[in-house]
Amino acid sequence: MGICRICGKPTTSHRIGAYFVCHDCWEKRKGEVEKLRTELKKKVEASLNALTKNEKDGMKLMGIVQKFALNFDDEIKTALKEYRYSVEDENRFIVFLNYFTFERELESRGKTPAELFMEEYDMPDWVAENIKKFQTPVKGFFEVKEVLPQSRFIVQDIFNKKEYLLCGEINLKKGDFIGDEIYPWEDVYLTGGAISLYTDEDAEKFLKMAEEFEKLIEKSIEKQKEVYSKFLEYFGKDDPVFDSIDSAEDALDKFTSWMEGGEGGKKIEEEKEGDIGIVCHPSSGIYVVPDYGKFKRMMEGREAADREYAEKIMKEMPYPVIKKLSEDKNFAKLIKEVFGKDITEENLDDFMKKIRPDW
């Protein structure tokens, strides 16, 4: 039971931040309720303005937003019922609360508590940016690889082997397994105040899953290698061009049935000056790329280069295809011709990042 901040009566009727207000005061002493709200807003905004970029303040910010999320009692009850784990201790509750605060949209508002928090309070832009990042934590199952001083840990995702520098006051030792979400903060990751520690039995189960996952990836890499060599055998190159989508698709169909040992052994010749490319990438698969032929002719200086067109194609081409083309020295030559920029191996990536964010 809380205490009404205005009259002192026991109550849980209404909440303003961490304060309770009884129903009587809520209805009849609106001026004081408003004052309380302003007071709280000032207090919260003062602490938001005082934040720095160190990890402790990152944790503090998570706590401030969590506290705001606690106002939505009814939705917390609903969310707990739907939650995929049972919340049997405090640690687990904080893991749940992070999910509730940053990821789950409130049924009544269609927004996460974190989004409502950003609407309610004024804060420096960089703080708002970081709250937005909390909404997309890294999810995974991690092994603690190294314990560093000052509550820092190197953890590794057991599935994709990516390593993260994790910060948080939590008792972990080398070889422990932890799960759920870690939250980006500047150039490190935060535990969010709690993290699920797994039993050896759980860990074994996850490791087995990881192993199967790896096998699956290996299998698909092998399969792709096989497709690539068949493609080369059939077309004589990995990027034949055709003059219409229809003829490209037709060629692709015939190749597929030939590769699978079905009908037709007849190889289809490419049409030398076509625009539609069928590009087979050694590890990513087969792509039909509409402007491939023209772009390549521009690269080779066989067709006049046009800046607008080149830029459009560089943006739209599937990533593995353009990435592979960029390894050709003619790619840098084309950039120089149309953008007037001298591109070397060292600055190519910087230039491409400006054109496409996925580079």
Ligand SMILES: [Zn+2]
């Ligand atoms: Zn009251």
